[in-house]
Amino acid sequence: MARSRTKTIKVxxxxxxxxxxxxxxxxxxxxxxxxxxxxxxxxxxxxxFLQGRDWTEAPDITARICGICPVAYQxxxxxxxxxxxxxxxxxxxxxxRRLLYCGEWIESHVLHIYLLHxxxxxxxxDAIRLAKDHPAEVERGLQLKKAGNEIVELVGGRAVHPVNxxxxxxxxxxxxxxxxxxxxxxxWARDAAAETVRWTAKLPxxxxxxxxxxxxLRHPDEYPFNEGRxxxxxxxxxxxxxxxxxxxxxxxxxxxxxxxxxxxxxHYMVGPLAxxxxxxxxxxxxxxxxxxxxxxxxxxxxxxxxxxxxxLEVLFACEEALGxxxxxxxxxxxxxxxxxxxxxxxxxxEAPRGLLYHRYETDAEGTITKSxxxxxxxxxxxxxxxxxxxxxxxxxxxxxxxxRDQCEQAIRNYDPCISCATHFLKLTVDRG
Amino acid sequence: MSARADWVxxxxxxxxxxxxxxxxxxxxxxxxxxxxxxRVLRGPGxxxxxxxxWSGARAAYVVDAVEGGEAPGRxxxxxxxxxxxxxxxxxxxxxxxxxxEAVELARALGRxxxxxxxxxxxxxxxxxxxxxxxxxxxxxxxxxxxxxxEIGALRAPAGETSHx
Numbered sequence: 001m002a003r004s005r006t007k008t009i010k011v012x013x014x015x016x017x018x019x020x021x022x023x024x025x026x027x028x029x030x031x032x033x034x035x036x037x038x039x040x041x042x043x044x045x046x047x048x049f050l051q052g053r054d055w056t057e058a059p060d061i062t063a064r065i066c067g068i069c070p071v072a073y074q075x076x077x078x079x080x081x082x083x084x085x086x087x088x089x090x091x092x093x094x095x096x097r098r099l100l101y102c103g104e105w106i107e108s109h110v111l112h113i114y115l116l117h118x119x120x121x122x123x124x125x126d127a128i129r130l131a132k133d134h135p136a137e138v139e140r141g142l143q144l145k146k147a148g149n150e151i152v153e154l155v156g157g158r159a160v161h162p163v164n165x166x167x168x169x170x171x172x173x174x175x176x177x178x179x180x181x182x183x184x185x186x187x188w189a190r191d192a193a194a195e196t197v198r199w200t201a202k203l204p205x206x207x208x209x210x211x212x213x214x215x216x217l218r219h220p221d222e223y224p225f226n227e228g229r230x231x232x233x234x235x236x237x238x239x240x241x242x243x244x245x246x247x248x249x250x251x252x253x254x255x256x257x258x259x260x261x262x263x264x265x266x267h268y269m270v271g272p273l274a275x276x277x278x279x280x281x282x283x284x285x286x287x288x289x290x291x292x293x294x295x296x297x298x299x300x301x302x303x304x305x306x307x308x309x310x311x312l313e314v315l316f317a318c319e320e321a322l323g324x325x326x327x328x329x330x331x332x333x334x335x336x337x338x339x340x341x342x343x344x345x346x347x348x349x350e351a352p353r354g355l356l357y358h359r360y361e362t363d364a365e366g367t368i369t370k371s372x373x374x375x376x377x378x379x380x381x382x383x384x385x386x387x388x389x390x391x392x393x394x395x396x397x398x399x400x401x402x403x404r405d406q407c408e409q410a411i412r413n414y415d416p417c418i419s420c421a422t423h424f425l426k427l428t429v430d431r432g
Numbered sequence: 433m434s435a436r437a438d439w440v441x442x443x444x445x446x447x448x449x450x451x452x453x454x455x456x457x458x459x460x461x462x463x464x465x466x467x468x469x470x471r472v473l474r475g476p477g478x479x480x481x482x483x484x485x486w487s488g489a490r491a492a493y494v495v496d497a498v499e500g501g502e503a504p505g506r507x508x509x510x511x512x513x514x515x516x517x518x519x520x521x522x523x524x525x526x527x528x529x530x531x532x533e534a535v536e537l538a539r540a541l542g543r544x545x546x547x548x549x550x551x552x553x554x555x556x557x558x559x560x561x562x563x564x565x566x567x568x569x570x571x572x573x574x575x576x577x578x579x580x581x582e583i584g585a586l587r588a589p590a591g592e593t594s595h596x
Contacts, residue, residue, distance in 0.1 A: 064448055064560075067446070067476060111478070115479065115529060115537075126533070127479075127529070127533070127537060128533060128536040128537050128539075128540050129540075131537050131540035131541050132540045135540070135541050135542075138537070138540075138541065139541060142479060142480040142483060143480075145480045146480050146481075146484060149480065149481070159475070159476070159481070160475065160476045161448075
């Protein structure tokens, strides 16, 4: 007779993820019986809060959703409103928006690589213990993150919750001398990013691959930030305005955050691995060469390698920022005037953690009557649960502490931004 | 953040999250006093920012809101040189690393200033929106006054000597 053997592994307050949430892994008779990613921060009623507000307020209000990726919220908001108004931006403003996004990718990715994820790979409980044994690397990470802060501070007006973004452009365009000082800093950052790629590529990688459906923006010429069509590795190719036709948010009992799925069925991954797989041919030669040197393939299906891809995206962001600054000609005016109108606008941009979709409806006076915000972690949540179930299955004989630590590392592959997704972490292994 | 000062006062937290504005409010009060040689900054409190903000300073005073079993508005003083900060200074829901981790990271990297004093103001409400409770406003003012007194006490003898 088979002996009943049940176990639950629970992480009550997952460390080193942005925000708060919990994960339960239920094990019954030696098999994974269920994985639930729960979000217990109260839902964030930003979508409702936006109703009745002026359309010009959307970028500053939505920037408050996340302290790590406020630029992403601002960018999706302004692009949705500009889509609604039918406004096209002059090239220098478009370039400055990309520069600002470079800053946020550097800040966010470097924080995750050095202070949150690297300790897992090297067997340290946290960044403090990592710093004791690897001070030079941690210092490099701190300085590199600071370079990202400096971009956001200069273009965004301040390093946290930037205030310089407005519909149609910016409130103020920085002076040439300020750009020159930033470029000097970024030349150092580019070298540090290349070192970061080499360092992360040497980290011991768990052997684990999944067959992902990747979803990301794709632009005709550029690695995507603010523009492009939404494409998938399964052949989807749609405009941002068609998002609702192909994706749906579903409420699940165990979480405050909505889960997003393809209407045709199936979960998908957004974020660095998705962008990388779908836009490899849009990367500058220097970044492709750096990937080749460390053996990173065009399509990466081991989610633990996301730490290397993040480092490659940091290198890309430094390279891109320097390219924008090289010969930058300021616009004649800091913004394009926009008139309110009744309508619907869609904005999809690439937050550090992946696709961030906004949709707004406004009346003729520009009052927001409806808004929909779909953050990347909502989209990745079901995929994180699937990863955990597959990752844990051959590891159930590990003791609970080791299994829990390894599961946490697997969750961090997604750099989940729990604050955003609730609009969330804790891990419990339940063996019954 | 280029100019250096002998003393830095760092108010951390998010004024858009109610009582989490205590650090910024205390910093603002000290800034209003325009004390010579004292640099005041407000920010998120992430490690990169903190290590850079107190780099080169003789002494750094950090004010932050804390959660804990104490009465709202109570001010707790902690000398970071004496040991690790209590759990109340740990990570908040919107900060990837909290002040306690940032201080220990600085200690591991040998980047603590000669003197680092942390003032915690116990908060109660950390929901969305501006405006602190009256007790926390009083606590922020109390922390600011205590920091001014500490800087004054340090400066008095130093001003009369040749900084030998």
